[in-house]
Amino acid sequence: MSNKIKMATRNMSFYYGDFKAIEGITLEFSENQVTALIGPSGCGKSTFLRSLNRMNDIIPGTRVEGDVFLDGENIYASGMDMVEIRKRVGMVFQKPNPFPKTIFNDVAYGLRVNGVKNKSELQDRVEASLKAAAIWDEVKDRLNESALSLSGGQQQRLCIARALAIGPEVLLLDEPCSALDPIATQKIEELIRELKKNYTIIIVTHNMQQAARVSDVTAFFYMGRLIEVNKTEIMFTKPSIKQTEDYITGRFG
Amino acid sequence: MEKAKKRHIREYLIEKWFLFLATISIIILGLIVVFLFKEGLPIFKTVSVGEFLFGQLWYPTDEPADFGILSIIVGSLVVTGISSMIAVPLGVLSAIYISEIAGPGVKEILKPVVELLAALPSVVIGFFGMVVMAPFFQKVFNIPTGLNIVNASLMLAMMAVPTISSLTEDAIHAVRRELREASLALGATQWETISRVIVPASLSGICTAIILGMSRAIGETMVVLMVAGGAATIPESIFDSVRPMPASIAAEMAETPFRSDHYHALFAIGIVLFITTFLFNLIADYISQKYKQVGTATL
């Protein structure tokens, strides 16, 4: 596995006011791989994830130190365009959050705000995204119904389709299954394995079985620090640091 | 990148445009001050500030005219004071009932009742005081006129109650549930929980509510104009008539020559009224800021 490095952080720290939530994290993410970020609640894994597409910028009083690279370019450098970054680094949230629009308009939203007006192009790309998110068959006959009428699992796949529609290179998933039942979860996991052929995927999860099932690389966070990172099968069988082992075997967290 | 730059400029301009529009309230407040002073200050070429505020005689149309508004200020203070004595207990207690005691069904009826009371136009309340309450008072107490301090205070209280009630309810609502549960779990009765835990915890909000209610009463025009009787003298009994500040302005402005001394004097009363309510509001604002609860619940 010697894939190209798609994203990387170098000595990145994050502050909420005076509180240092993340301390000096250096981590690399390879193309076409799934990287899982695990750790107990409050360890900073979600904050870290949200720093990768500058979503934390909208929270007042926060601050980033260090560098985050996308294809070797520092996304926090001055003059970088946040909108452009978020187009290239898509994100799916913990709770499915479709807009109160129709299914079609929900997926088309990202395209429209990015200036796609042509109707047939919109239709093609919405269909392609829904297919890529493995939800096309379930919704193709009800594209004009409200997105809120879908089940939780369908809503989450819709949100993935919505993120895919604008053609991102990286996909950030913030505990995408925590609000879903086991069957819906299984569908999303299958989808993740499928999607990694085309995307670089970073997923935050507190479900260790999920990390073991879907990821190629696992990183363990604790108290705002990166404790250990390794290939998933090694992490879950022979972790080299005691804290990791304790967490994985369920001794704390 | 050219596109990104354009977008940035556009977004920046939009934000600043909204900031500008948001300052409109300050601008209007500023304009109110400017025009009150512009039209009101000239009276102080004729009388001194001291004579104006503490002079007992208000004969604005006599030759020479007297521009002393002490009786008018006293009139305002008296009706505001008495109406607060009525409105504060009614407002606060009803808020306690709505938020702590009433069941959900009763609550759904009571909240609109308070809102509808708030929505009643003041001229209608004044009208009611005039045609229903005044003859009633006249008969029951055998007094020369029912248009007096008691009647005006009662009607004013009806205007202040909804303000006090709904703001108090907000304040009580903000008390965290854990506090309530903790008190009940320690064996306190519901009343003990209300009087020793909930009311103290929401005291600053309740104070704000009372101040804003009083501020509403002092500035209310139509009720005092129609019901207070209109005598510009210092009252000796609660059945006397008075002429509070808003009533003087409203009653006399129509009949006064443009930019006469009288006209300027009415604007000057407006200044006094404005400063009074402004101070009330600042105090309310100060209290609610200072005691703003930290944490999950806010006022």
Add this chain to the structure above:
Amino acid sequence: MESRKKRKLIEGMAFGVIRLSTVIICLALAIMLGFILVNGYKAINWTFLTEPPMDAMTKGGIFPAIVGTFYLTLGAITIAFPLGVASAIYLSEYAREGKMVRLIRIGINNLAGVPSVVFGLFGLGLFVVFLGFGSSILSGSLTLGFLILPVIIGASEEALKAVPQTYREASLALGGTRWQTIYRVVLPAALPGILTGSILGIGRAAGETAPIMFTAAAFYTTKLPSSVFDEVMALPYHIYVLATAGTHIDETRHLQYGTALVLIAFVLGINLVAIIIRTRIRRKQTY
């Protein structure tokens, strides 16, 4: 055991007083509405609603006053709605807590506390005299518009704040700009709440008397307004005039009650509609 009994007794008495207060408020509202309804409905008929006053306002109807109040209210909301919603958008979507926001909030709070008669003086000084609009629909609408501005801002801000943060995040994460997010996602979601607040503002504007006394209201005119620079009659002012300034105060009592009933029906009707819409929104809101 004794002390427990005593505590229960105290609680009973306290609750009694509290219940009584609430009953008094309900009674007060019921009595006021009752009197006006009972005495007013007799005056109301088609002529009353569609004819101008006649015979020195001792007979006839209130049509010009209805029209006047309609225009004044329409004008007020036309001015207050865009300004109020824009202010709320800034406060809710752009502003970060700081001196500027603090100042704006103090401005809004104090504007909300300015007595209505002072608004009247302000309108007289600025619009009627300084800008030369005279006593007119325009002057009255501007004065009323600024009076209800804080109502609109408050309601709109509340509605915007109730839009879940996740909607904003979702839009931003899809490469939407701030303005696109507000315009395409936040505003549509907040619209019902904003409209409810504006309806309440309309009700407030329709019922105010003191601000229009010196800025717009005519004592008597049978002529309907032909431009925004015309004076108009208005329902609240008409009640005041009939009840205090006529020469036949007692003979026109039924007209006074009738006018009051029309005004109340309009204002309370508007408020009821707003309350019902709001309850519906709250039930429907799953977020």
